[in-house]
Amino acid sequence: MASVWLVLVLWIFFNALIKVIQGSSCAKIHTPASVVLAGSPVTVSCSIEDDCPLTKGKDFHVAWKINNHFAPSNLSYQESKRTYGVIIPSLPDTDTFIACAVCEEENCQIVNGVLVKIPPLNPPAIPTTTVCAVVMSKKVTRDQYLIPSGAHFYLIPRQSYALLSEVEINVTAVNVLGNATSETLKLIPMETAMFDPPEINRIEADVVGCLNYSWSLAKSQQWLTTAISLELSLKTVNNQQNKELVKSKINVCDLFHGTNYSTTMRVKYSSLSKWSKWSDWSDPKIATTVMKAPTGSLDTWLKVDDQNAQLYWKPLENFRANGWNLFYTVESKEPKNTFCVTQESHCFFNFTEKVEKVFLRATNAVSSSDHTEVPVYRNKGLGSVSNFSVHPQSETSVLIVWEGTPASLNVTGYVLEWRPLCETPAALLSFTLMDKNNSSTIVTGLKPYKPYEMSIYPKYDKGIGIPHTLVAYSSQKAPSVAPVLHFMEIRHSYVKLHWDEIPLEQRNGIIQGYTVYFWNEMNNIKVIKTEETSVVVRDLQPHTKYEALLTVHTRGGSLNGSVVALATGHMDGIEMVLFVIPACLGLSLLAIVVFAYIGKHERVKMCLWPIIPDPANSSIKRWTTTDSMQGIPPFKEDKEPVLVYLSHFSLLDLDEKEPFKSDYFKEKQWSHDIDSCDESHSSVRHDSEHDRDSVPYATVVFGGPYQNHSSCPPAYVRSESTQPLLGADDPGSPPPYENVSPSCSVSKVQRFTTFPQNSTESEENEELYEEFPMLRSLELRDTDHI
Numbered sequence: 001m002a003s004v005w006l007v008l009v010l011w012i013f014f015n016a017l018i019k020v021i022q023g024s025s026c027a028k029i030h031t032p033a034s035v036v037l038a039g040s041p042v043t044v045s046c047s048i049e050d051d052c053p054l055t056k057g058k059d060f061h062v063a064w065k066i067n068n069h070f071a072p073s074n075l076s077y078q079e080s081k082r083t084y085g086v087i088i089p090s091l092p093d094t095d096t097f098i099a100c101a102v103c104e105e106e107n108c109q110i111v112n113g114v115l116v117k118i119p120p121l122n123p124p125a126i127p128t129t130t131v132c133a134v135v136m137s138k139k140v141t142r143d144q145y146l147i148p149s150g151a152h153f154y155l156i157p158r159q160s161y162a163l164l165s166e167v168e169i170n171v172t173a174v175n176v177l178g179n180a181t182s183e184t185l186k187l188i189p190m191e192t193a194m195f196d197p198p199e200i201n202r203i204e205a206d207v208v209g210c211l212n213y214s215w216s217l218a219k220s221q222q223w224l225t226t227a228i229s230l231e232l233s234l235k236t237v238n239n240q241q242n243k244e245l246v247k248s249k250i251n252v253c254d255l256f257h258g259t260n261y262s263t264t265m266r267v268k269y270s271s272l273s274k275w276s277k278w279s280d281w282s283d284p285k286i287a288t289t290v291m292k293a294p295t296g297s298l299d300t301w302l303k304v305d306d307q308n309a310q311l312y313w314k315p316l317e318n319f320r321a322n323g324w325n326l327f328y329t330v331e332s333k334e335p336k337n338t339f340c341v342t343q344e345s346h347c348f349f350n351f352t353e354k355v356e357k358v359f360l361r362a363t364n365a366v367s368s369s370d371h372t373e374v375p376v377y378r379n380k381g382l383g384s385v386s387n388f389s390v391h392p393q394s395e396t397s398v399l400i401v402w403e404g405t406p407a408s409l410n411v412t413g414y415v416l417e418w419r420p421l422c423e424t425p426a427a428l429l430s431f432t433l434m435d436k437n438n439s440s441t442i443v444t445g446l447k448p449y450k451p452y453e454m455s456i457y458p459k460y461d462k463g464i465g466i467p468h469t470l471v472a473y474s475s476q477k478a479p480s481v482a483p484v485l486h487f488m489e490i491r492h493s494y495v496k497l498h499w500d501e502i503p504l505e506q507r508n509g510i511i512q513g514y515t516v517y518f519w520n521e522m523n524n525i526k527v528i529k530t531e532e533t534s535v536v537v538r539d540l541q542p543h544t545k546y547e548a549l550l551t552v553h554t555r556g557g558s559l560n561g562s563v564v565a566l567a568t569g570h571m572d573g574i575e576m577v578l579f580v581i582p583a584c585l586g587l588s589l590l591a592i593v594v595f596a597y598i599g600k601h602e603r604v605k606m607c608l609w610p611i612i613p614d615p616a617n618s619s620i621k622r623w624t625t626t627d628s629m630q631g632i633p634p635f636k637e638d639k640e641p642v643l644v645y646l647s648h649f650s651l652l653d654l655d656e657k658e659p660f661k662s663d664y665f666k667e668k669q670w671s672h673d674i675d676s677c678d679e680s681h682s683s684v685r686h687d688s689e690h691d692r693d694s695v696p697y698a699t700v701v702f703g704g705p706y707q708n709h710s711s712c713p714p715a716y717v718r719s720e721s722t723q724p725l726l727g728a729d730d731p732g733s734p735p736p737y738e739n740v741s742p743s744c745s746v747s748k749v750q751r752f753t754t755f756p757q758n759s760t761e762s763e764e765n766e767e768l769y770e771e772f773p774m775l776r777s778l779e780l781r782d783t784d785h786i
Contacts, residue, residue, distance in 0.1 A: 026052035027111040029100050036091070038118045045085040046100035046112060054102045054109055063108055065099040067092065094118045147171075163190045187275055195221060195267050195279040198230070203263065203287035210253040211287055215265055229271040231278070234261045237286060258291030258323030258364060291323030293367035300360060300374045301415055301431045304464075307353070309339075311374065312346045312431055313360060323364030332358050346428055351376075379463030383409050385456055390472035395448040398474050401440045405458050405465060411436045412461060418443060418454040421471070422505040446474040449508040449556075476509030478557030483514075485550050485564050488534070492542035492569050498534040499550060509554030517549040540568050 031044045046062060048055055062084040064071040076086045084100070099113035147154045161167045169185040196218035204212040213232065216222060232252060237260035255261065264281040296319030303310040311330055330347045331338040332355045339349035339358065351358070359371040385402040393399050405411050413436050419429035434441060446452060451471050458465035483499035490496075497516060518526040518537050521544070528535050540546065546568065550561040 026054055026102065027100055029112040029114050031098070031114050031116060034115065035117050035119060039090050042088045042091060042096075042098070042116055043085065044088075044098050044100075044114060044116075045079060045083060048082040048084075048102065048111070050082070052102070052111070054104075054111070058104055060102050060104050063101045063103050065101060065110065065113075067097055068099075091116060091118055094120070161189050163193070164188060190226070190269055191273040192275040192277075193269055194277045195228070195269070197280045197282040198265050198267050200263060200265055200282055200285045203285060205287055205289050207253070208290045208292070209255050209257060210251065211255060211261065211263070211289065213250040213252070213263070213265070215250070215282075217267065226269070228267050228269055229276075230265060230267045233264045233281065235263075236260065237262055255289045256320055256322070257289055258321060258366070260286055260288050262286050288324070291364060291366045294322050294326065294362040294364055294369035295320045296369075298360060298362070298372045299431075299433050300372060301417065301433070302358070302374050302376065304376060304378055304380070307350050308348075309351060309358075309376075310346070310348050311358065311360070312429065313372075314345055314431075319362075321362070321364055323366050325365045327363055329361050329363060329368075330358055331361075353378075377459075377463045379460075380466070382460050382463050382465040383458065384466040384468050385414070385458055386468075388456055388468040388470065390454060390470065392474050392476075393442060395475045396446050397442055397444040398446065398472055399440060399442050400454065400456070402456055402468070403439065409458075409465075410461050411458050413459045414438060415457040415459060415464075416441060416443070416454070417457070418452050420447070421451045421453055448475040449473065449477055451504060451507070471510065473509055476554050476556030478559045479508050479511075479552055479554060480506040480559075482552055482559045482561035483533075483550055484561065485548055487564075487566055490566060490569060493540050494536055494538040495540065495546070495566065495568065496534065496536050497548065497550075501533060502552065507554065509556045512553045512555060515551040515553070517551070518546060520544050520546050542568055543570055544568050 026049055028047045028049070029044065030047075031042065033042075036042055044064075048062070054060070062076070062078075063073075064076050064086040066088065071086060071088070075088060076084060079085050086098070088096075088098070094117060096116050096118075097113055098116060099110045101108040101110045103109075145154060145156065166186055166188055169187075170181055170183075172179055172181040198215050198217050200213060200215050202214040204214075206212065211234075215230070217224065217228075230250070232250075234252065234255070236256070262284045263286075264284045266279045266281050268276045268278045270276045297316045298313045298319065299316060301312045303312075313328070327341060327343045328345075328347070329338065330340050330342075330349065332351065334356075335352075335354060337351070337355075339351065340347040356376055358374045358376060360374060361371045362369040383405045385405055387401070387403040389401050391399040391401065400416060402414075414434045415431055416434065417429045417431040420427045432441065432443075443454075451473060453469060454472050455467040455469040457467045479502050481502060483502060486498045488496040488498045495518075499514075502511070513529060513531045514533075514535075516526075516528040516530070516535050516537070518528070520541070526537060528537065537548075544567065545565065547563050547565050549563050551558055552561070
């Protein structure tokens with residue numbers, strides 16, 4: 001049963017909610033004023049929307065409810081087809097809710113409503129008197145004054161009050177419901193009086209550092225004899241000392257000597273009364289204190305280049321001109337000479353090598369200051385600072401940082417100088433002197449986005465170090481203008497671009513680099529970054545339209561230039577020839593090489609890689625004439641290849657002066673005796689028939705150039721090679737030879753064959769070739785293959 005009641009309650013709630021939602025979107029209600037005066041009529045209109053679900057296809061009428069009560073039907077009316085209104089003569093309550101309802105027979109649904117309020121009626125607020133100003137006059141009367149509606153001030157005539165007597169002032173506000181009176185204000189009119197600006201009659205400077213003033217009130221107020229307060233404001237003319245003083249005395253001292261002061265004055269009745277006000281400042285009047293010689297110190301910076309000098313100076317905080325017409329004199333004492341007299345803060349002059357010091361003094365209309373000594377340093381090649389850098393601190397200041405000089409040099413201080421680069425005419429440099437222990441300083445008063453050249457010099461006992469210079473900005477931004485691209489050369493495959501540097505005054509920062517964007521109609525983009533003012537764009541397509549864009553960068557921003565268009569050209573005849581001829585030559589050479597390698601493989605191989613015997617891997621015992629002659633150009637006298645075995649060898653007799661050094665050779669390898677050398681040579685024949693497969697292998701050494709080898713028979717000696725010659729177990733291997741010096745003398749070792757005395761070289765060779773066929777391949781001839 002409880003669930004049935006719950007379902008019923010939810011159905012009623014949702015049904016009401018749906019009706020409220022439907023009704024809330026059905027009408028718009030309007031009233032000219034949501035706050036009206038009591039008794040005033042109120043007009044409200046209600047416009048029914050066309051898509052209102054409460055009125056579609058239904059017979060309805062509109063009713064009005066005032067605070068949930070139906071209003072009389074004679075108060076409502078219809079303005080148009082779907083707009084209805086009601087006029088209520090007066091509201092029953094201060095807060096009245098007027099609702100518009102759509103009714104179908106007796107069932108009414110509120111579609112919109114408005115709340116109209118009536119403000120409460122009260123007596124006027126109590127006025128307050130906060131300010132009272134008095135215009136002074138001698139007449140005294142009393143009266144009441146009617147202040148116009150809406151006014152918040154009133155000028156009471158002078159005759160209505162006494163200046164030095166206490167008066168009471170009240171303000172009363174009145175309306176139809178009553179009146180209200182402010183609290184009583186008690187005051188003495190003179191205390192509230194605001195005087196006219198006074199007049200400064202005379203200023204006297206009869207005491208050093210003091211000014212005496214004579215003054216009076218305005219003419220309309222000079223009848224007043226009461227003591228009043230005054231105040232003086234002194235300001236140096238043209239901010240000579242950049243100082244302003246406010247005094248309450250007519251005798252002011254402790255002023256700068258010989259300084260122009262502009263003085264103004266103001267007065268008020270009493271400095272103790274809260275009602276007293278200062279008058280306006282009087283017109284300024286200028287006076288000068290008594291002059292004397294300039295005092296204080298000057299900072300100097302002397303730059304010497306051979307015999308040319310640039311001297312700069314600036315006053316320190318303790319410097320006082322103490323007079324008018326200040327000028328400076330630069331001079332030397334040994335020799336005595338005056339270089340310049342100027343009112344500027346610099347001097348350029350020439351001097352001789354005898355000058356070791358110059359002197360600077362300041363002079364005014366009265367006298368001169370003490371001399372400031374400036375030593376002349378001609379040694380300029382000393383060490384410089386390291387790691388000199390500039391860091392922006394603000395838009396008008398930078399931080400300068402550096403590291404010291406080598407420890408071997410005695411540094412006495414540093415000089416930092418700077419000057420703007422864009423001013424016209426060129427601005428003079430500024431400088432500051434620093435102690436040797438300093439490694440940083442802050443420079444202020446710079447202009448943002450303007451370049452400055454800054455240099456730092458180390459100072460030593462006997463000279464000035466090499467400066468370290470750079471260009472710096474206190475703040476940077478994007479350049480004011482962008483460079484314009486120019487096409488220096490346009491080809492079918494590349495383009496040379498060039499642009500001018502941005503003027504220094506329009507850079508607004510240090511140029512970090514440039515970016516060139518290059519693209520064609522297919523949006524193939526090339527991006528080139530460079531720090532130069534020209535670039536070459538390669539690998540382009542012939543007869544193609546391209547567009548280019550240049551961007552310039554600083555640390556403060558970047559700026560794009562305008563887009564420029566171009567078209568690459570065709571390949572001309574010269575370029576075609578230069579391209580085709582090398583290509584044809586290269587292809588021809590390649591074809592020749594391939595053909596030669598394939599068709600004449602063996603011949604090419606023999607020319608490039610000739611056969612060189614390798615004793616370690618050779619089979620010399622199995623060689624035949626055919627095998628041994630491969631790779632060697634044929635000789636005319638070559639015979640038909642036959643199998644030949646070497647079985648004889650010859651030894652030359654050595655000279656007595658060069659006996660064999662090897663005992664093993666003397667005692668064990670040779671059975672014959674070594675006799676003295678004479679003109680006839682005995683022959684010894686060693687038969688090796690028992691081992692015909694064993695062939696000795698030896699190196700032929702000539703005693704002289706091979707062209708003259710016939711004058712001295714060659715000596716056959718042991719090879720120096722460490723490679724194995726023949727098998728170690730081969731019994732036919734010859735005994736080891738001992739190296740002998742090639743010589744034309746006759747050896748003690750006898751040869752196998754003795755040639756007649758009148759035999760020729762060719763006959764000897766033929767005889768040797770018969771016994772040693774392989775020597776034929778070692779014959780030396782004037783041929784090109786050796």
